[in-house]
Amino acid sequence: MAGGNTFFFSDRYGSLGNSASEILQTILLRPDKVWNLVWTPAKIEYVLHFLVPLGLVPLFGIDVLFLTVPTFGYLLISDFPPQTSIQFHYPAALVPFFYFASIVALRRGLRVVDENRRRYSAYFDSGLSRQVGFAIL
Secondary structure: OEOOOEOOOHHHHOOOOOOHHHHHHHHHHOHHHHHHHHOOHHHHHHHHHHHHHHOOHHHHHHHHHHHHHHHHHHHHOOOOHHHHOOOOOHHHHOHHHHHHHHHHHHHHHHHHHHHHHHHHHHHHHOOHHHHHHHHHO
């Protein structure tokens, strides 16, 4: 409490309440208010700043991205613009998870490719694929 009257972070989360209990109550009982706070063009752009440079690949490692929910949560519900800007230090805790999710997703993709290669190797090695290729030409 700053000055004994207001919650220290009320300037950052003031649209949700003036105390920790009010903020928690709003989050639990007014999901529409939270949704309207999070679903803005600036905050969608903020999320895309993490996904687009990695080619949206982290979305295929979504189980790893679920680990970012608490951090993304407090950043996205904030009224303090620097908390949803990649120009400040606030999103630093998220970056490793996006890269790790990308690694997990790429590894899964390689595993699928390898399984399919093994599954269809008899087809490709039999010469049948060359015959089909010539038939198409």
